Amino acid sequence: MDAGWFNHCLSDDERLEFEENGFFIVEDALPPEMVDNLIAVVDRLDALYRAPVGTQDTGPSPSSVINPNRPPGKLLAPRERLNLSDFVGKDEIFLELLDWHKTFPKVWDLLGWNIQLYHSHLTVTPPSLPDETEAPKRFGWHQDSGRLNLELEGNPRPRVSLKVGFFLTDTRTPGCANFYIVPGSHLKNELEYPADGVSNPDGTLEVRVPPGTAVFFDRRLWHAASPNHSDITRKVLFYGYGYRWLRPRDDMTVSHFMDQCDPIRQQLLGASTGGYGYTSPRDEDVPLKTWLSGHLGAEAVAP
Numbered sequence: 001m002d003a004g005w006f007n008h009c010l011s012d013d014e015r016l017e018f019e020e021n022g023f024f025i026v027e028d029a030l031p032p033e034m035v036d037n038l039i040a041v042v043d044r045l046d047a048l049y050r051a052p053v054g055t056q057d058t059g060p061s062p063s064s065v066i067n068p069n070r071p072p073g074k075l076l077a078p079r080e081r082l083n084l085s086d087f088v089g090k091d092e093i094f095l096e097l098l099d100w101h102k103t104f105p106k107v108w109d110l111l112g113w114n115i116q117l118y119h120s121h122l123t124v125t126p127p128s129l130p131d132e133t134e135a136p137k138r139f140g141w142h143q144d145s146g147r148l149n150l151e152l153e154g155n156p157r158p159r160v161s162l163k164v165g166f167f168l169t170d171t172r173t174p175g176c177a178n179f180y181i182v183p184g185s186h187l188k189n190e191l192e193y194p195a196d197g198v199s200n201p202d203g204t205l206e207v208r209v210p211p212g213t214a215v216f217f218d219r220r221l222w223h224a225a226s227p228n229h230s231d232i233t234r235k236v237l238f239y240g241y242g243y244r245w246l247r248p249r250d251d252m253t254v255s256h257f258m259d260q261c262d263p264i265r266q267q268l269l270g271a272s273t274g275g276y277g278y279t280s281p282r283d284e285d286v287p288l289k290t291w292l293s294g295h296l297g298a299e300a301v302a303p
């Protein structure tokens with residue numbers, strides 16, 4: 001719990017940008033030494049899942065490899081993309097970003113106090129080898145949260161969650177596995193694609209940001225990963241925050257860290273007095289609410 005949080009609340013411009021475009025960018029969210037420390041841990045984890053260079057370099061990387069469901073013991077090829085979900089419990093350093101002073105206040109300002117981490121995923125995208133024989137293909141455009149986009153009524157459907165992407169490496173140049181978005185598309189249930197079957201939708205934006213940047217985006221914003229044609233391996237940590245009644249997308253393998261966390265971090269990691277505590281929380285279920293009331297006054301905190 002950090003009184004410095006109040007120096008980094010959501011600005012009016014950020015709120016407007018989020019409402020209208022579905023995203024905003026916070027540069028210098030992480031200092032360089034924190035970025036270095038995070039990269040060291042990401043590299044250590046990546047090495048656990050990846051075969052050493054030269055052993056099975058099979059050429060261009062597939063567009064996306066989600067490896068939590070991969071058979072145990074099957075390593076990624078040196079140029080394959082690692083997309084590791086539920087990473088937050090894999091090292092203490094990742095807990096720091098959960099309530100990071102330059103980002104977390106903006107999360108509660110957007111979603112309110114009844115929130116938790118519902119998903120975390122770490123991506124490492126190594127440079128791919130050029131392959132002239134490969135047919136052009138459209139990126140994997142999607143909104144987050146799977147069947148929620150089919151089963152929840154409304155147009156647009158409700159926001160429900162957002163992600164903060166912490167960019168650890170430089171993605172200021174084009175073609176280095178940049179995060180792609182369609183600004184404003186969070187208000188559309190469907191995305192229109194060009195008739196050629198391979199081009200990306202009109203109005204796409206290749207997000208270009210320096211290391212240490214946090215990119216906030218609404219889960220409804222249509223977005224996609226892209227290939228890495230640069231010589232820099234791209235590394236990003238995604239933290240998904242949602243309402244506490246939303247079922248986590250991950251196994252949330254974090255119980256080993258609970259005792260060392262303060263009550264707000266425990267809330268964010270999914271602690272609750274029981275099932276009702278997620279849908280009709282009492283004060284003991286939501287220490288973030290109590291903390292905000294204590295600092296802002298109960299009348300300033302939404303019921």
Ligand SMILES: O=C(O)CCC(=O)C(=O)O
Nearest residue numbers: 123178179224225226238
């Ligand atoms: O890695 C990327 O650039 C895209 C991430 C993504 O698709 C997601 O967070 O759902």
